[in-house]
Amino acid sequence: MARRKKIYEGKAKILYEGPEPGTIVQYFKDDATAFNAEKKDVIEGKGVLNNRLSEFFMTGLNTVGVPTHFLKRLNMREQLVRACEIVPLEVIVRNFAAGSLAKRLGLEEGTPLPRPIVEYCYKDDKLGDPLVTEEHIAAFGWASQQDMDDILSLSLRVNDYLSGLMYGVGIRLVDFKIEVGRVYDGDYQRLIVADEISPDSMRLWDIETGQKLDKDVFRRDLGSLTDAYTEVARRLGVMPKQATHVAKPKLIN
Template identity: 80%
Template sequence: MARRKLIYEGKAKILYEGPEPGTYVQYFKDDATAGNGAKKDVIEGKGVLNNRLSEYFMVGLGNIGIPTHFIRRLNMREQLIRQVEIIPLEVIVRNFAAGSMAKRLGMEEGAALPRPIVEFSYKDDKLGDPLVPEEYIIAFGWASQQDMDDIVSMALRVNDFMSGVMYGVGIKLIDFKIEIGRVWDNEFPRLVVADEISPDCCRLWDIETGQKLDKDVFRQDLGNLADAYTEVARRLGVLPSNVTHRPKPTLIN
């Protein structure tokens, strides 16, 4: 098989040139990182789980009219996606205080917020992904005012979808982050949800017990990360209900 052209390698994924113009192949790695790469490990099976979970959420968003870069899953670790121009922001939606927000404001973790709050951070690991206000984003030309209005609206729609799906399987969506990209239809740009949606970029707590089922398990040494992700996949029906984590999870085709 011909060697594929590497486009980009990040902490958790690799992008290869796709089989058709305007496409990439997105490969999910087993690498786990925290603290902008300060803590690292390899969690066998993590990439397989995140591939299937991200597919599940991207397809669900598409079904309710929220555009994404996802085209189709290719195999256990890879997806075919549209090539997009990524806006250099992490779009964070918070429903409950946790993580950096709780630390910044001295709030108790898990405290309910009066409404979902949308924040933005500038994507730069060397700078620690600093929070930025809309004024900066517009002034530096990363996105227009219309883009920002559309991004906030899209992020809140994603939150409604994700919160409902998770609540239905006994999981509280504490917060999450997404990335937004532009695709061009002739000369007109269109915003789409890009990157991935998985437990790597969400905080997920069991409604009854408060057990964490997201990357905080790795960040805070709370147990086996693959077991936590497997539990999320099992509840969502991505895994059969009688499956527990194995080094190479058995997944429904």
């Protein structure tokens, strides 16, 4: 498929104008970034893995009635998604203490939380995506109270689905982040899961060993990022059971 006009380029993806009105082509790059892009690298095959894994998660969510922007995969690096108006928030769902939460509250990493905690960050790279409260969100008009109720419900449904899915293959879902988009059907607005769901946007630990299978491998120099993502894909059946990582992973269709 011939690419159309580039709409936006971020740290991990490029968005192109889609073939039909109301659609976007989402291209997954091999770029890896951490610490608000202070640490950067290009990791061959990462974009291919994230494209396939995001397809897998989004398709599963659609199947269980959680609406997403995903329409179909186009090739190894691109997928067709529905255009939507992105709510300017990162929605973070935490099941165990890790990352910034562990630092802020002085908790030991891996401490189980009494219940899933949902946090919100304002999407602004220049500001470092600062943590905000519902008071900030209401005051600045980023989302209405009804939106926030719907976002909370949506994020907890995603958490239920992903937690169970990962537990079934021996992986602990420590936390994850999603973005939410608004779509309109006439005068009716609804919220859907947008952007991507991949190991780039999750913390995933092996239940038995505690081995990290997410972008913390890159953040903390713990080994091969593509080996970690390949292991997640293998366990979920996105790659053949006997697969091991090669420079250009061969994924099943």
